[in-house]
Amino acid sequence: MTAMRLKILILISLLCPISLFAVDYTVYPTPLDIQLTNEKFDLKGAEIVTFKGPEAAFEEIALHLSRELAARYNVPLRYRKAAEPETGFQAIILGFLSDQEVISALNEMDVKPDPRLNAAESYQLVVGSSGVIVAGSDLRGLFYGVQSLIQLIEYRGQGKDYHGQAHIKGARISDKPDKPFRGVHVYLPAREDIPFFKNFIKFLARYKLNTLIMEVGGGMRMDKHPEINIAWEHFTRSMYDMGDTYLQYDEQIPLGKDRRFQASTHPDLAGGSWLSKEEVRDIVDFARQHYLEVVPEIQGLSHAYYLALAHRDIAEPVGSTWPDSYDPSNPKTYRLLFDVMDEYLEVFQPEWVHIGHDEWRARVKSQPGNGAVFAQDVLKIYNHLKSRGIKTMMWADHLIKGHNLEGKGGDKPPEDSYVWYSYPSTEGAPEILAVEADDILMLNWSWAFVPSSISQLKDHGWKQILGNFSGHRMYEQWESVLSDQSILGAEMSTWCGANEYLYALNDHFLNMLLSQHILWSGKTPPINEVYEHLSTRMPEVRSTVSMHRLPSRDVTEGRTGYTFLTLDLPGGKNSMEQKDDSIDLTAIKPGKIKGNNFIFNIPVPENFIAGKHDSDPDGTIRVNSNAASILFLHVSSGKGEKLSLERTRYFEDKAQLIGYYRVHYKDGLAESVPIRYGQNILHLGNGYQDQIYFAQTVKLSDSGDGEPVLASIYEWVCPRPNREIESIDLIGVDSKSDIYPILLAVTIVKLPFIR
Numbered sequence: 026m027t028a029m030r031l032k033i034l035i036l037i038s039l040l041c042p043i044s045l046f047a048v049d050y051t052v053y054p055t056p057l058d059i060q061l062t063n064e065k066f067d068l069k070g071a072e073i074v075t076f077k078g079p080e081a082a083f084e085e086i087a088l089h090l091s092r093e094l095a096a097r098y099n100v101p102l103r104y105r106k107a108a109e110p111e112t113g114f115q116a117i118i119l120g121f122l123s124d125q126e127v128i129s130a131l132n133e134m135d136v137k138p139d140p141r142l143n144a145a146e147s148y149q150l151v152v153g154s155s156g157v158i159v160a161g162s163d164l165r166g167l168f169y170g171v172q173s174l175i176q177l178i179e180y181r182g183q184g185k186d187y188h189g190q191a192h193i194k195g196a197r198i199s200d201k202p203d204k205p206f207r208g209v210h211v212y213l214p215a216r217e218d219i220p221f222f223k224n225f226i227k228f229l230a231r232y233k234l235n236t237l238i239m240e241v242g243g244g245m246r247m248d249k250h251p252e253i254n255i256a257w258e259h260f261t262r263s264m265y266d267m268g269d270t271y272l273q274y275d276e277q278i279p280l281g282k283d284r285r286f287q288a289s290t291h292p293d294l295a296g297g298s299w300l301s302k303e304e305v306r307d308i309v310d311f312a313r314q315h316y317l318e319v320v321p322e323i324q325g326l327s328h329a330y331y332l333a334l335a336h337r338d339i340a341e342p343v344g345s346t347w348p349d350s351y352d353p354s355n356p357k358t359y360r361l362l363f364d365v366m367d368e369y370l371e372v373f374q375p376e377w378v379h380i381g382h383d384e385w386r387a388r389v390k391s392q393p394g395n396g397a398v399f400a401q402d403v404l405k406i407y408n409h410l411k412s413r414g415i416k417t418m419m420w421a422d423h424l425i426k427g428h429n430l431e432g433k434g435g436d437k438p439p440e441d442s443y444v445w446y447s448y449p450s451t452e453g454a455p456e457i458l459a460v461e462a463d464d465i466l467m468l469n470w471s472w473a474f475v476p477s478s479i480s481q482l483k484d485h486g487w488k489q490i491l492g493n494f495s496g497h498r499m500y501e502q503w504e505s506v507l508s509d510q511s512i513l514g515a516e517m518s519t520w521c522g523a524n525e526y527l528y529a530l531n532d533h534f535l536n537m538l539l540s541q542h543i544l545w546s547g548k549t550p551p552i553n554e555v556y557e558h559l560s561t562r563m564p565e566v567r568s569t570v571s572m573h574r575l576p577s578r579d580v581t582e583g584r585t586g587y588t589f590l591t592l593d594l595p596g597g598k599n600s601m602e603q604k605d606d607s608i609d610l611t612a613i614k615p616g617k618i619k620g621n622n623f624i625f626n627i628p629v630p631e632n633f634i635a636g637k638h639d640s641d642p643d644g645t646i647r648v649n650s651n652a653a654s655i656l657f658l659h660v661s662s663g664k665g666e667k668l669s670l671e672r673t674r675y676f677e678d679k680a681q682l683i684g685y686y687r688v689h690y691k692d693g694l695a696e697s698v699p700i701r702y703g704q705n706i707l708h709l710g711n712g713y714q715d716q717i718y719f720a721q722t723v724k725l726s727d728s729g730d731g732e733p734v735l736a737s738i739y740e741w742v743c744p745r746p747n748r749e750i751e752s753i754d755l756i757g758v759d760s761k762s763d764i765y766p767i768l769l770a771v772t773i774v775k776l777p778f779i780r
Contacts, residue, residue, distance in 0.1 A: 050558045052173045053538075054233065054545035056200035057141070064154040064195030068094070068178070071157075072112060073104040076120030076127055080106070082164050085314065087119055090171050098180050099189035117157040117174075119167060122149060127160045134158065139199040142166075146235070147201035150174060152193050165316045166201075169233050173198060182583025189582075203547030204507065206490050206514030208236030209537060210322070213244040214523035215296020219304065221525050223311055224570040228534075230315035231569065232541050237312050238379055238516055240322040241369060243331030244295030245305050249364050254299045256335035260347065261297030264290055265674055276444060277674065281345035281386075283438040286446045288328045288349040288384045292674070293522030306372050320418070321373045323366050324381035326350060326402050336361055341387035350387035353402040363409055375415060377466070380406050383420030383429075388449035390432035396453030399423055403454075407462050418466035420492065421482060423451040424458070427475040459485040468492035468516065473499075483511040491515035496540035497714065500552050503543050514544055525570055529718035530679055530704060534566055535559060556713035557733075560722040564622055567718065575740050576653035576774040581622045586777025587653070591617075591626035592646055594770065600632050608662055608709070612734045613769065614726050623723070623738055625658050625770035635662075636684040636700070636766040638757040648750040652773040654742045655753070657686065657698075658723070660709040663764040665702025680704035684766040687754040690745065698741050700766045705739040708764070725769075736769055746776055 052059060073090055075083040087104040094100040105112065107126070120127040128138055136151050138160075147162040148170030159174055161167025174193065181190040209229065214222040229237065243257030270277055281287045312319045324331075333340035333348040339358045340348035351358045370378070382403060388395055407417045422429040432450030439445060458465065463486040470492035471478035482489045494515035499506065506512070517537050521527040528534060538559055543549060568578065579587040594600075610630035617626050634645060666681040680701035688696045700706050705720040713735070716722035720737035728734050743750070750773075757765045 050562075051194070051196075052176050052198065053558070053562065054542040055548065055550075056173065056198045056546075058139075058197075058199040060197045062153075062195035062197070064152065065179075066115070066117075066152050066154060066157050066193040066195070068098075068100050068102065068189075068191045068193065070114055071102055071117060072114040073102055074107050074116040074118050075104070076107045076118060076130075077124050078121050079164070083119060083167075086164070086168055086171060089168075089314075090117070090119075090174070093175055094178075094189075094191075097175070098178060098191045100191050115156055117159070119159050119171070120161075121167070122147070122160045122162050124160075127158065130156075130158055131160070136197060142199060142201055144201050145205065146233075148173070148198075150196065150198040150200070152177060152196045154195070157193060162201075165235065168230070168316045169200070170198075172231050172233060173200065175231070180582065202233070202545050204512070204514035204544045206236055206516075207234045207541060207544045208238055208318075208320075208490070208514070208516035209234060210238040210240065210492070210516050210518040210520075212291060212294040212519070212521075212523050213239055213241050213300065213305070214308070215293075215298070216300060216304065218296065218522070218524040219300075219308065221570065221572055222308065222523055224572070225523070225525075225528070226312050226315050226317065228566060228570050229317060229537075232538060233545055234537070234541055235316065235318060236320060236514075236516065237317045238320045238322055239308075240291065240294060240324070240379075241305075242291065242294050242324060242328075243335075244299050245369065245372065246299050246301050247365060247368055248302075249368065250335065250361065253331055253335045253365065257331045258298050260290075260330055260334050261292035261294075263347075264292040265297075269674060279347045280444065281342050281347070281349075284443060284445050285342060285345070285386070285438075286444050287342075287345070287347070287386050288330075289520075290330060290347075290349075291328065291520075293527075296522065302368075302372050309373055318377070319373060319375060320377045320379050321369050321375055322379035322381060323369055325362060325406050326353065326382050326399070327385040327387070328381055328383070332358075332361060332365070348387075350385065353398055359405055359409075362406070366406075366409070370413060370415065377416045377418055378410055379418045379468070380410075381420060383422050383470075384448075385423060385429070385451070386448055389436045389447045390434055390450050391436055392449060395432075395449040396451045397457065399449075399451040400454040400457035403458060403465075404461055407465065416464065416466070417462070418468060418490075421467040421469050421478075421487075421489065422471055424455040424467070424485075425469070425471045425475055425478045425481055428471040428478065430455070455481075455485055459487070463487060466490065466513070470518075479506070479509060479512065483509070487511070488513055493518045494540050495536055496543050497536070497552065500549055503549050504547065507543070507547065515540065525572070532718075534563070534570075534718055535716065538562070538566070553713055556716065557724075560713050560716050561621065563716065563718065564721055573742065575622075576742060577622045577656065577740055579653070580774060586775075588775045589624045590650070590773050590775045591624060592648060592771040592773065593626070594628050594632050594634055594646060594768065596628075596632040600634060608767075610709070610767075612726055612728045613736075618723075618725065620723060623656055623658075623721070623772065625656070625772050627658070627725070627770045634755050634768040636755040636757040636768065638684075638759040638765070645755055646753040646771055648752055648773065650773065651746055651749050651776060651779065652743050653746050653776050654740050654774045655686075655688070655698075655750075656772040656774070657739045657741065657768060658736055658770040658772075659700070659706055659739065659766050659768050660736045661702055661706050661764050661766055662709070663762065664708045664711075665762055665764050667703035681762065682758055683762075683764055684755065684757045686741070687756055688741075688743075689751045689753070691749040691751045694745075694748075696744065700739075702764070706737050706766055707735070709734075709736075709767070711735055747778075 073087045148166040151158045159170040177194045341350045434447030467487045467489040684700040686698040720739040
């Protein structure tokens with residue numbers, strides 16, 4: 026290619042910005058049936074009208090819709106009951122599918138009630154230019170119809186009165202879930218994380234998950250047994266005082282007597298402390314207002330540090346510094362357990378209780394009768410709950426051959442290994458429990474490595490849900506696997522502190538969204554297509570759950586005076602041309618690119634800045650302006666290290682530091698912006714499945730083999746928006762994997778005022 030022709034192509038790309046938008050799923054998870062029309066319902070001058078039904082519940086759903094429209098789109102809508110005088114406003118009707126008046130309203134819009142929607146949680150949604158109808162088979166179905174309606178809203182910015190200008194896309198939707206149980210497993214949050222956790226509940230509700238399993242341990246103030254809270258807090262602090270034991274013996278748990286392997290500790294539960302009953306009750310009530318069934322997990326037999334540490338006379342293994350279980354032969358055990366359980370029942374008022382019982386490590390494999398001991402312990406708890414009208418669910422690994430049923434290891438510490446792995450056999454337990462408690466709901470987390478686990482539980486007559494569910498595993502098989510009617514659904518587990526940072530770092534938001542699509546729709550469209558769509562939806566997810574608003578939203582929502590300003594990369598001594606010509610970046614085309622919430626001016630690849638550790642950071646990028654935030658478009662030169670959750674208690678170290686931006690203010694102060702692999706940057710050549718929460722994944726072009734060329738957009742919020750930024754440097758670090766960040770383009774969010 027001649028130099029002149031290359032210059033012409035570059036000029037064309039600069040003059041013709043590329044719009045980069047992924048496949049539009051419109052409503053997610055995808056409904057049973059959806060037809061989009063050319064009609065639009067203008068929200069200006071509209072009102073919410075409830076028809077016949079439970080007044081208090083209908084009013085709460087109407088107010089939920091009103092609050093969401095005001096918070097998300099600055100659209101204020103009034104609410105009234107259908108029996109009240111008409112106002113002349115166009116109506117968003119909320120009602121039941123069984124209500125004759127709702128049926129008449131549907132007929133007026135030339136729509137008939139869908140006979141397929143007689144199941145729980147179903148809804149029908151019709152949007153025309155003159156009206157909207159959301160009709161549910163029940164309250165939860167009506168609530169889910171409202172969530173789909175919100176996803177159909179298109180926002181056009183603010184009007185002169187600061188009210189939002191928005192309309193609802195025309196649509197006809199019939200929808201119902203494929204699986205009745207769609208849940209997540211979480212720890213009780215720390216006190217300081219309760220505001221985030223409520224936003225997380227909103228996220229779950231928005232995408233139609235319906236069950237929140239909350240592990241509680243010693244995380245709520247016990248009136249009868251405050252010693253449990255004291256022992257729990259001392260224990261969790263001691264775990265952090267140990268540092269990363271993984272570096273010492275390849276396990277992130279304390280070892281028992283004779284270096285005996287024990288159950289995982291969960292020290293992040295309630296932030297390693299406890300909440301008041303009022304705080305816990307408030308969380309439970311808030312979840313139920315968003316139509317989530319709340320299930321407390323009150324661990325029995327195993328993972329019972331919170332009980333055993335406060336009452337060592339019932340603790341097993343005997344002689345352990347940090348015993349993880351209780352003695353099921355000691356009557357005091359159950360007096361204590363049921364005292365604690367009853368305090369939780371009074372606060373949660375649950376329909377179900379999860380009793381744990383996974384990973385029992387307290388006895389050795391050959392100890393006789395452990396199967397019967399295990400089963401009798403379950404039955405004592407099951408009967409206690411049953412006497413109070415409460416149903417039981419539990420982990421099923423000790424009932425599954427090929428997982429923990431047969432036990433493991435020897436009776437004495439091995440001479441050739443530092444850690445002594447020995448688990449008790451629970452053979453015989455399934456047969457006892459199947460006869461006396463066939464209505465226990467089994468959480469099967471063996472599905473990924475014991476394919477027969479589903480049929481094993483089914484053959485004993487138990488219903489089951491798939492625990493620790495990851496939708497990307499066995500993705501193409503889920504339509505077939507989940508057709509088994511013994512499987513009621515699944516739950517996605519977090520196994521970390523309940524806060525935005527850890528959920529994001531461990532990819533939980535992405536897994537929940539992908540997995541919920543499977544559970545709700547029963548369908549598995551091409552996974553890359555789903556991941557591509559989620560890359561565009563993730564910024565909206567972040568705006569839902571985060572406690573921090575990103576300034577780029579002010580630009581995209583049309584707030585007066587907020588604009589994007591693209592900066593020039595100067596090339597020179599730190600450019601890729603000078604620092605590293607071995608990486609092929611030709612697939613990244615120069616020119617302006619724009620999306621829903623960004624715009625960048627990408628230079629020729631030779632001018633990209635290489636953040637190698639031997640670079641000389643000398644005022645690389647000139648800014649000379651104040652800014653609300655800075656958007657960095659970047660990739661890393663290779664794949665970095667991203668530690669698993671089990672390998673560290675200090676989670677910042679999970680993501681490898683490969684460099685940092687140094688932001689210089691004109692007054693002499695400088696701020697550092699860390700660049701961490703897997704947290705706010707990914708390697709060139711990553712796919713949509715690798716996308717990360719704190720940096721938006723954006724498609725730049727297609728490579729020669731048809732694969733998308735992706736980069737990450739990280740938005741750093743400026744802590745000093747009223748101070749002028751002089752320049753930005755990219756500084757590399759001497760990382761052990763020898764990778765470095767490559768800066769492709771920079772944009773700032775300009776404020777209405779100038780310094």
